[in-house]
Amino acid sequence: MDEAPPAPVPAADARGSVTLHDVAREAGVSIATASRALNGSARNVRTENASRVRAAAAKLDYRPHPSAQAVARGSTPTVALVVGDVADPYFSAIAAGVTQAAEAAGLVVTMAVAGRSPQRELELVRTLRGQRPRVIVLAGTRIDGTTASTAPKDGRAVDGAAASAAPGDGRAVGGTDTRGALVGELEEYQAAGGRVVMVSQRDLPFDTVTIDNTGGAHRLARALAGAGYRRFAVFRASESVRTSRDRVAGFTAGLRAAGISLDDRFVIETEFTRGGGYEAARKLAERGADEVEIVFAVSDVMAIGAMTAFRDAGLVPGEDIAVAGFDDIDSAIDVTPALTSVAVPLREAGQEAMRLALGGGPAPDAVQISTRVVLRESTPARR
Amino acid sequence: MDEAPPAPVPAADARGSVTLHDVAREAGVSIATASRALNGSARNVRTENASRVRAAAAKLDYRPHPSAQAVARGSTPTVALVVGDVADPYFSAIAAGVTQAAEAAGLVVTMAVAGRSPQRELELVRTLRGQRPRVIVLAGTRIDGTTASTAPKDGRAVDGAAASAAPGDGRAVGGTDTRGALVGELEEYQAAGGRVVMVSQRDLPFDTVTIDNTGGAHRLARALAGAGYRRFAVFRASESVRTSRDRVAGFTAGLRAAGISLDDRFVIETEFTRGGGYEAARKLAERGADEVEIVFAVSDVMAIGAMTAFRDAGLVPGEDIAVAGFDDIDSAIDVTPALTSVAVPLREAGQEAMRLALGGGPAPDAVQISTRVVLRESTPARR
DNA sequence: TTGAAAGCGCTACCAG
DNA sequence: CTGGTAGCGCTTTCAA
Numbered sequence: 156m157d158e159a160p161p162a163p164v165p166a167a168d169a170r171g172s173v174t175l176h177d178v179a180r181e182a183g184v185s186i187a188t189a190s191r192a193l194n195g196s197a198r199n200v201r202t203e204n205a206s207r208v209r210a211a212a213a214k215l216d217y218r219p220h221p222s223a224q225a226v227a228r229g230s231t232p233t234v235a236l237v238v239g240d241v242a243d244p245y246f247s248a249i250a251a252g253v254t255q256a257a258e259a260a261g262l263v264v265t266m267a268v269a270g271r272s273p274q275r276e277l278e279l280v281r282t283l284r285g286q287r288p289r290v291i292v293l294a295g296t297r298i299d300g301t302t303a304s305t306a307p308k309d310g311r312a313v314d315g316a317a318a319s320a321a322p323g324d325g326r327a328v329g330g331t332d333t334r335g336a337l338v339g340e341l342e343e344y345q346a347a348g349g350r351v352v353m354v355s356q357r358d359l360p361f362d363t364v365t366i367d368n369t370g371g372a373h374r375l376a377r378a379l380a381g382a383g384y385r386r387f388a389v390f391r392a393s394e395s396v397r398t399s400r401d402r403v404a405g406f407t408a409g410l411r412a413a414g415i416s417l418d419d420r421f422v423i424e425t426e427f428t429r430g431g432g433y434e435a436a437r438k439l440a441e442r443g444a445d446e447v448e449i450v451f452a453v454s455d456v457m458a459i460g461a462m463t464a465f466r467d468a469g470l471v472p473g474e475d476i477a478v479a480g481f482d483d484i485d486s487a488i489d490v491t492p493a494l495t496s497v498a499v500p501l502r503e504a505g506q507e508a509m510r511l512a513l514g515g516g517p518a519p520d521a522v523q524i525s526t527r528v529v530l531r532e533s534t535p536a537r538r
Numbered sequence: 539m540d541e542a543p544p545a546p547v548p549a550a551d552a553r554g555s556v557t558l559h560d561v562a563r564e565a566g567v568s569i570a571t572a573s574r575a576l577n578g579s580a581r582n583v584r585t586e587n588a589s590r591v592r593a594a595a596a597k598l599d600y601r602p603h604p605s606a607q608a609v610a611r612g613s614t615p616t617v618a619l620v621v622g623d624v625a626d627p628y629f630s631a632i633a634a635g636v637t638q639a640a641e642a643a644g645l646v647v648t649m650a651v652a653g654r655s656p657q658r659e660l661e662l663v664r665t666l667r668g669q670r671p672r673v674i675v676l677a678g679t680r681i682d683g684t685t686a687s688t689a690p691k692d693g694r695a696v697d698g699a700a701a702s703a704a705p706g707d708g709r710a711v712g713g714t715d716t717r718g719a720l721v722g723e724l725e726e727y728q729a730a731g732g733r734v735v736m737v738s739q740r741d742l743p744f745d746t747v748t749i750d751n752t753g754g755a756h757r758l759a760r761a762l763a764g765a766g767y768r769r770f771a772v773f774r775a776s777e778s779v780r781t782s783r784d785r786v787a788g789f790t791a792g793l794r795a796a797g798i799s800l801d802d803r804f805v806i807e808t809e810f811t812r813g814g815g816y817e818a819a820r821k822l823a824e825r826g827a828d829e830v831e832i833v834f835a836v837s838d839v840m841a842i843g844a845m846t847a848f849r850d851a852g853l854v855p856g857e858d859i860a861v862a863g864f865d866d867i868d869s870a871i872d873v874t875p876a877l878t879s880v881a882v883p884l885r886e887a888g889q890e891a892m893r894l895a896l897g898g899g900p901a902p903d904a905v906q907i908s909t910r911v912v913l914r915e916s917t918p919a920r921r
Numbered sequence: 922t923t924g925a926a927a928g929c930g931c932t933a934c935c936a937g
Numbered sequence: 938c939t940g941g942t943a944g945c946g947c948t949t950t951c952a953a
Binding site: 199200 | 929930
Binding site for chain 1: 555601602603604605606608609614616623624625627630631633634637638641646647648649650651664665666667668669670730812842843845846849868869872873874885
């Protein structure tokens with residue numbers, strides 16, 4: 156059985172799929188040549204043979220076996236994408252961009268959903284790593300890794316420490332240092348030749364695509380100030396939500412630049428959801444919103460919830476009280492009045508992530524996706 | 539080199555990843571035993587050895603190589619999902635369901651986006667098949683495969699013929715019989731042991747999860763008739779859009795059951811988009827909507843566009859003219875007035891698809907996802 | 922330019 | 938219950 160040329164080929168045939176072996180035989184060449192002709196990088200195959208092989212492949216309807224190629228080559232032509240929730244338009248837009256760019260590069264996307272759990276995210280990365288993807292993209296994780304209460308001011312320092320500690324024994328790390336374990340995991344992967352890209356998460360030693368939340372909010376504030384607004388309220392999410400924090404910071408700075416200060420009494424912390432926006436608006440309306448001309452909610456869904464709440468409380472959004480949001484989700488133009496917002500090109504962010512991953516040099520790179528203020532009827536100019 | 543026990547093991551070590559080989563050595567057992575202990579189905583390994591192996595694996599931070607397992611076993615623990623567009627809430631909801639169920643079953647999801655092109659869909663399926671996934675889920679393809687103009691009445695006949703013709707030389711088939719080629723491709727895959735599930739596409743010889751568009755529309759019509767409406771208009775998409783066709787059919791039947799007939803003059807064909815709804819409503823308002831009490835748009839996005847158009851034309855939705863949609867997308871409750879619609883549990887549809895795929899018997903099965911009418915302020919009761 | 926053959930990491934069959 | 942050992946389908950030296 157070690158030197159019997161009459162190989163028991165039927166195996167492959169019986170299983171149904173055509174292998175490179177079959178193609179080679181059909182073309183009358185060695186399987187090495189067939190391999191080179193079909194997938195070899197160098198063009199060191201006589202043209203005639205090459206076409207014979209291609210013909211045979213076509214005739215037999217041959218399809219390469221990615222897994223076999225993967226095990227032979229050591230990596231898979233895939234990009235692993237981890238999102239918080241596919242059904243969330245925020246993530247699905249990013250996913251769309253990533254997918255599009257990946258396909259253009261001939262890579263298939265494998266997607267995993269982390270929910271909102273960092274723990275789950277870590278597990279996923281571990282699993283995905285096993286697949287030896289060419290690149291891993293982590294999108295979202297809207298919640299900060301550095302818990303506001305425990306982390307020192309400089310996130311970077313923590314990362315560094317955690318990173319060097321984790322590799323030794325990732326699973327020894329308690330549930331507490333999920334972030335460190337994640338970083339360690341990713342660094343090992345990167346060290347083994349993988350590319351890591353984060354979308355909208357900073358402070359990590361990887362390629363990153365950030366959204367210009369701060370700048371967008373800053374410009375929005377100035378635009379609103381320019382439209383004549385002076386007395387603002389802000390609906391924000393918890394301190395631990397990085398996105399919210401940045402937007403509030405940018406907005407506040409923008410107001411300040413316009414010579415306006417924000418009254419702390421009107422900065423309301425609530426859930427980062429439609430319900431949260433509704434609730435905050437309800438409370439504000441209840442205690443009397445007379446002193447407020449306009450509210451800035453850190454996300455459109457919150458803003459939309461707020462508009463409904465105001466309406467329920469007898470205030471007409473856009474007339475009695477102006478409202479502005481952030482994200483410029485599709486329904487921003489469907490609500491009444493149309494919502495002023497800051498457009499965030501999420502899809503581009505996804506594409507940009509792939510660009511970084513594919514073209515990237517050895518050093519962690521970073522690009523920022525810029526945002527654009529869109530004024531609509533929910534914030535009519537005051538004069 | 540054929541009998542040299544001092545194997546040049548460094549190779550694996552140098553590449554960075556720990557292999558089963560290493561684990562076996564560390565545990566002092568054969569790699570066969572290690573394999574069994576870690577991934578073997580039967581528990582025919584002495585408990586002590588099993589734990590030694592597990593310990594070694596943990597210590598070395600071993601991760602199995604899915605591709606290697608795949609090539610050895612002949613299939614991958616993945617489900618390939620083809621959607622029209624991830625960013626579309628319709629598809630992303632289905633994708634969420636599929637992903638969730640797949641993960642619960644220990645399968646990873648690889649996602650591909652077909653855009654609206656059947657041609658692209660075919661290519662994708664070809665590629666995906668190469669990956670030897672355990673199951674392939676085709677979601678959406680809202681456009682009919684059977685072009686209304688060219689297809690015989692009985693779709694099944696066409697499929698059968700095309701299916702037997704395709705295998706021989708799939709790529710010889712012109713652009714015209716994309717559908718046949720697709721069916722052929724999927725049938726081969728299925729014959730080789732793969733599971734195929736379609737979501738919301740009927741008439742194909744595969745497991746299918748359908749949405750009860752007809753029934754939902756039927757019930758909606760009766761509910762609206764019950765609320766006192768008599769003079770209806772319908773905004774529909776092109777004949778070739780199956781979903782639209784079914785919804786209109788169900789709606790019409792529902793009206794008929796309530797003794798109401800639909801005036802053809804008020805059945806307007808338009809794009810299956812927000813813009814389409816806007817346009818249709820604009821036209822209707824222009825030529826005078828006095829004769830119409832309520833319009834049913836075959837999708838929420840169309841309905842929402844229509845509401846805006848009515849408002850722009852000086853008609854107050856919910857007062858001057860009622861509006862109802864279909865899908866119950868999130869923003870249905872954010873618009874003013876809140877939109878009456880038919881809830882479609884897309885996420886469940888996705889999960890159901892996986893259930894079919896995993897538990898399915900040999901014969902093509904089919905389940906229907908039921909829909910639920912949700913009456914809101916956009917269609918106040920008339921009395 | 923080509924073919925033989927040595928793997929890639931893992932599974933599964935076959936003797937013990 | 939265990940170890941040896943053929944593969945799985947493909948890539949990639951290494952000589953020829």
